[in-house]
Amino acid sequence: MTQADMTAKKNHHHGDLREALITAGLEIMEESGFEALTLRKCAARAGVSHAAPAHHFHGIISLKAAIIARGHRIFAATMRARAADALPDPMAQLCAICAGYLEFSEKHRALFQLMFQPTPRDLSAITPSVLEELMFEAGGSYGVLRTACEPFESDKRAPNSVEIAVWSMVHGYAMLFGETETREAAPTGPIPDFSIILPILTLQI
Amino acid sequence: MTQADMTAKKNHHHGDLREALITAGLEIMEESGFEALTLRKCAARAGVSHAAPAHHFHGIISLKAAIIARGHRIFAATMRARAADALPDPMAQLCAICAGYLEFSEKHRALFQLMFQPTPRDLSAITPSVLEELMFEAGGSYGVLRTACEPFESDKRAPNSVEIAVWSMVHGYAMLFGETETREAAPTGPIPDFSIILPILTLQI
DNA sequence: CATCGAGACTTGACACCGTCAAGTTAAATT
DNA sequence: AATTTAACTTGACGGTGTCAAGTCTCGATG
Numbered sequence: 001m002t003q004a005d006m007t008a009k010k011n012h013h014h015g016d017l018r019e020a021l022i023t024a025g026l027e028i029m030e031e032s033g034f035e036a037l038t039l040r041k042c043a044a045r046a047g048v049s050h051a052a053p054a055h056h057f058h059g060i061i062s063l064k065a066a067i068i069a070r071g072h073r074i075f076a077a078t079m080r081a082r083a084a085d086a087l088p089d090p091m092a093q094l095c096a097i098c099a100g101y102l103e104f105s106e107k108h109r110a111l112f113q114l115m116f117q118p119t120p121r122d123l124s125a126i127t128p129s130v131l132e133e134l135m136f137e138a139g140g141s142y143g144v145l146r147t148a149c150e151p152f153e154s155d156k157r158a159p160n161s162v163e164i165a166v167w168s169m170v171h172g173y174a175m176l177f178g179e180t181e182t183r184e185a186a187p188t189g190p191i192p193d194f195s196i197i198l199p200i201l202t203l204q205i
Numbered sequence: 206m207t208q209a210d211m212t213a214k215k216n217h218h219h220g221d222l223r224e225a226l227i228t229a230g231l232e233i234m235e236e237s238g239f240e241a242l243t244l245r246k247c248a249a250r251a252g253v254s255h256a257a258p259a260h261h262f263h264g265i266i267s268l269k270a271a272i273i274a275r276g277h278r279i280f281a282a283t284m285r286a287r288a289a290d291a292l293p294d295p296m297a298q299l300c301a302i303c304a305g306y307l308e309f310s311e312k313h314r315a316l317f318q319l320m321f322q323p324t325p326r327d328l329s330a331i332t333p334s335v336l337e338e339l340m341f342e343a344g345g346s347y348g349v350l351r352t353a354c355e356p357f358e359s360d361k362r363a364p365n366s367v368e369i370a371v372w373s374m375v376h377g378y379a380m381l382f383g384e385t386e387t388r389e390a391a392p393t394g395p396i397p398d399f400s401i402i403l404p405i406l407t408l409q410i
Numbered sequence: 411c412a413t414c415g416a417g418a419c420t421t422g423a424c425a426c427c428g429t430c431a432a433g434t435t436a437a438a439t440t
Numbered sequence: 441a442a443t444t445t446a447a448c449t450t451g452a453c454g455g456t457g458t459c460a461a462g463t464c465t466c467g468a469t470g
Contacts (some may be wrong), residue, residue, distance in 0.1 A: 011419085011464070011465070012417095012418055012419040012420070012463070012464040012465055012466095013417085013419070013464080013465050013466070014418075014419080017418080017419085033323075034323060035323070035325075038455080038456065038457085039456080039457065039458095040455075040456065048418095048419070048420085049419070049420050049421075050420090050421095050456090050457085050458095051419080051420070051421080051422095051458085051459085052418075052419055052420075054419095054458080054459085055418055055419070056418095059457075059458075060456090060457065113323045116380070117322070118238075118239055118318045120240075157401070157405075158397040158401050159394055159397075160394060160396075161397045161401055161402055161405065162405070164378070164382075164396060164397050164402055165374065165402045165405045167377065167381065168373075168374045168375075168377035168378035168381060168382075169370065169373045169374040170373075170377070171377040171380065172372065172373035172374055172375070172376040172377025172378070172380065173373035173377070175321070175376065175377065175380060176372065176373060176376055177369075177373075188365070189364055189365060191365075191369060192363040192364075192365060192369050196362070196363050196366055197366055197369055197370045197373065200362075200366065200367070200370045217434070217435040217436055217437095217446090217447055217448040218435080218436055218437070218446085218447060218448070219447075222447080222448085243426080243427065243428085244427080244428065244429095245426075245427065253447095253448070253449085254449050254450075255427090255428085255429095255450095256429085256430085256431095256448080256449070256450080256451095257447075257448055257449075259429080259430085259448095260446075260447055260448070261447095264428075264429075265427090265428065265429095
């Protein structure tokens with residue numbers, strides 16, 4: 001519990017409640033999974049009453065959006081870190097970025113699940129400043145992948161088709177195999193590593 | 206409302222409540238999206254009290270599992286229907302089955318989302334007979350895709366690597382683009398059709 | 411420095427949710 | 441016909457998100 005949390009326990013002025021709620025949300029999901037995230041639990045962990053978040057977030061949907069924005073920032077950083085360790089040629093960069101994609105989906109499974117859960121149809125319910133932040137951060141993390149795919153695009157194919165193919169494949173793999181989850185249906189035998197799968201695609205690019 | 210529903214409104218014996226609850230769940234999601242699905246709403250639509258489902262399903266998790274099993278049956282049928290209309294060569298069959306995969310994800314978006322939401326870690330809470338049905342139906346729908354990929358597997362690659370690659374790609378595409386959802390981040394310009402994307406992969410197989 | 415207004419909370423209540431316990435009604439069995 | 445079992449209903453509880461009204465703190469102003 002931070003100094004601000006302790007202050008909140010005494011008074012009506014937390015000091016940095018917005019950030020504390022986001023941090024609480026990230027911690028709760030890390031510990032108990034993506035479905036454990038609730039507004040009241042975040043408020044309790046931040047040391048305030050259940051209605052306090054309303055001043056910072058227009059409902060649970062806005063708090064989740066802020067957490068997802070934070071997730072995209074960590075996501076982009078994870079992919080960039082892998083790219084920084086790889087050779088500069090386009091293929092090595094793409095492989096590294098995909099490895100970062102999968103690393104994030106495994107290490108932060110609950111956050112990844114939250115980030116890619118079905119989007120509410122009406123984004124207008126989200127606090128405008130939070131939505132702007134989310135769009136910015138999501139664009140940033142997606143841009144890492146897009147940039148890595150650019151060298152492989154060609155006038156011979158539909159625009160963006162390589163980035164769509166790569167994103168579909170790595171995202172599908174992350175969703176389906178990113179964690180040794182209990183599954184109702186699965187391929188028999190061990191799942192091949194994505195580094196084996198990706199070349200099936202990229203050799204043709 | 207069926208005859209059985211009307212019977213339930215009068216008495217303590219619905220007649221086919223199990224099926225009515227599953228049907229209610231499918232309808233509610235179709236109308237109001239995947240997050241609108243609740244046990245009480247299903248019970249109300251089936252014309253019984255909120256606690257009636259407990260006799261057939263051990264909690265909301267079991268009712269959802271039953272709905273998901275139904276979803277897999279429709280899913281498999283959709284892919285098989287596409288395959289039935291296609292030429293018998295392996296490539297045409299694979300393309301048709303992927304088209305069926307995407308058709309299902311678009312036409313039954315909420316059901317698709319429910320089917321591939323993060324799985325609860327503890328499946329033992331699910332009614333055993335329901336879990337068995339789910340495993341069977343999920344295995345059946347997955348088997349359609351697996352069978353279509355078999356002609357492309359090779360001793361030169363890791364076992365199952367083609368089916369993993371294809372499943373990752375088509376599932377990722379379905380999750381990301383299967384509906385013109387509101388998205389925080391997206392490629393610029395129109396999304397290439399999956400029939401353009403798939404050949405990037407399959408030409409190399 | 412005192413006052414006022416806005417910001418940042420707290421308390422309480424409501425409806426909805428899933429689950430459980432106890433009770434009631436109908437069907438099946440003996 | 442009586443008994444047992446199945447299939448419900450009713451009511452309650454705790455957790456959830458949201459709203460309204462109230463309270464406390466901070467910042468602005470004179």
